[in-house]
Amino acid sequence: MLEKIHHLGYAVEDLEAAARFYERSFGVAPGGAETVGEQGIVASMFRVGDSLIELMQPTHPDTPVGRFLARRGEGFHHVAFEVADIEVVLAELKKNGVDLVDEEPRLGAGGTRTAFVHPKGAFGVLTELVELSDRGR
Amino acid sequence: MLEKIHHLGYAVEDLEAAARFYERSFGVAPGGAETVGEQGIVASMFRVGDSLIELMQPTHPDTPVGRFLARRGEGFHHVAFEVADIEVVLAELKKNGVDLVDEEPRLGAGGTRTAFVHPKGAFGVLTELVELSDRGR
Numbered sequence: 001m002l003e004k005i006h007h008l009g010y011a012v013e014d015l016e017a018a019a020r021f022y023e024r025s026f027g028v029a030p031g032g033a034e035t036v037g038e039q040g041i042v043a044s045m046f047r048v049g050d051s052l053i054e055l056m057q058p059t060h061p062d063t064p065v066g067r068f069l070a071r072r073g074e075g076f077h078h079v080a081f082e083v084a085d086i087e088v089v090l091a092e093l094k095k096n097g098v099d100l101v102d103e104e105p106r107l108g109a110g111g112t113r114t115a116f117v118h119p120k121g122a123f124g125v126l127t128e129l130v131e132l133s134d135r136g137r
Numbered sequence: 138m139l140e141k142i143h144h145l146g147y148a149v150e151d152l153e154a155a156a157r158f159y160e161r162s163f164g165v166a167p168g169g170a171e172t173v174g175e176q177g178i179v180a181s182m183f184r185v186g187d188s189l190i191e192l193m194q195p196t197h198p199d200t201p202v203g204r205f206l207a208r209r210g211e212g213f214h215h216v217a218f219e220v221a222d223i224e225v226v227l228a229e230l231k232k233n234g235v236d237l238v239d240e241e242p243r244l245g246a247g248g249t250r251t252a253f254v255h256p257k258g259a260f261g262v263l264t265e266l267v268e269l270s271d272r273g274r
Binding site: 001002003004005008010011012017018021024025026027028048049050051055072073074075076079081082089092093096098119122123124125 | 187
């Protein structure tokens with residue numbers, strides 16, 4: 001059911017410094033910083049093979065990523081798996097009593113549908129499911 | 138220089154329970170548990186697209202993964218990027234003054250050569266570099 005690692009989300013204090021580090025040390029090309037108001041982050045992405053790395057800086061300390069930074073410090077925040085049919089996967093997770101953040105898919109960037117599994121339900125890893133829109137396939 | 142996400146390493150308290158969770162909830166097929174004495178872990182892997190997820194349970198609390206669990210709890214432990222030439226990447230990191238765990242590559246499973254970048258040097262993410270052997274390519 002898991003097609004691939006769609007992206008990894010890293011929480012950082014300073015998006016520009018983090019993007020520069022990946023660019024200089026690994027020769028990747030992070031995209032321009034984009035504010036995602038709904039999530040309270042400014043984000044920049046770069047491609048590694050078939051996956052993306054999303055660098056995320058909170059717009060404010062009182063946001064999910066801001067609170068994460070205060071609690072855990074910089075580092076890995078979440079993994080997102082691409083799935084073919086998010087409803088099927090969510091149904092399976094519910095059947096197994098897995099702790100979910102989203103019981104139903106919500107609309108993500110570019111027409112994707114996404115849902116988060118709670119870290120408590122996935123052995124400490126905040127796990128996102130992403131179903132691409134037909135356009136994004 | 139980063140070819141792909143080679144694998145993600147997750148630290149877990151109970152390898153069998155974690156493997157069962159991924160198998161039941163996501164339909165993946167974790168391989169048999171293997172003890173990696175040198176690293177002080179018992180590990181099981183499963184494939185997601187072009188990458189692997191490695192579930193790691195420490196063999197003893199006084200191991201790197203055991204201490205990680207005591208300090209941080211279960212969850213994401215490291216990301217490994219496949220690189221074409223590990224010497225070139227290490228040279229670049231050293232030139233940029235990045236904090237490394239391994240100044241020189243060490244031999245990994247299946248003839249791979251690996252080196253870790255210290256989380257302090259990579260915005261909180263323990264980052265492994267993996268160069269495949271000719272056989273593994």
